[in-house]
Amino acid sequence: MLLAPLVQPAPTLPLVGSRTAHQLRVPGTRAPEARVACGPTLALFGFAAVAGLGLADRKGRRTARRALSKDEWRARCSNSSGGQVTFDVSVTKPLGVELREFPDRPGVGVAQIMPGGGVSNLNEQVLVKGAEGMWVLEGDEVVAVNGAPCAGGDMDSVVPLIGAADATVTLTLVRNWLKTPKGPIKVVFLPSGDSTSVNRTTPLSEVARSCEEQVRYGCRGGHCGSCWHQEISTGKVFKLCCESVPTNWDNTMPLILKADPQKLGLEDISAPSLV
């Protein structure tokens, strides 16, 4: 399937997107842009399931998903220093991403990820189904394409490299997890598998709403427990009714929130009242 970059005016996309995938526009990105058109859903890899935490996806199938620590996510990167990580992803074309030049730093990066493209499928495999490897986040800079360096390049130098690649292309990406400007954070809800990329400090209730995640709210102060979600890598409990996306989250790893208040010992207060 051919890569089909389209140069077109930037559409205004709200944070709230489709149920299965959501996009965050990188603030202040400027034209020119290249949108790599989405095609039919493609199976990227024949990953073996990772042993560990078993979960059911939204179609009821059992999937294997093991919670990785921050160090384990960083170990999937070729370099981690200076507030940046560098890593490779192998993606099947069409990629289904919008590339743009950054306004505040050199280079070309990922501005949007469209559902159904190769990048979206890769992210689902890694983030939801526990496949090996890294995943793509809005704001990642493309620094090499199939080993050909393009760090700090412009659209005219980066897009042709992708266009000339075979059906599967290896992108080398750099992500700022600490270095300014800090990138967004990928939030994934389990077991639905719905995800979105959001700016730090975004209220978690807003994040859940954008994902059309079904959350019961019984209070506004974080004490009733009905909205609580547990982040699977850290074990931290997030109270969606009154907490926001943390400012200091290392976005090398996703923020994976599992809705399971009963396992937090909240059977009594999360049960519906029968009157």
Ligand code: FES
């Ligand atoms: S709705 Fe009660 S703890 Fe969040």
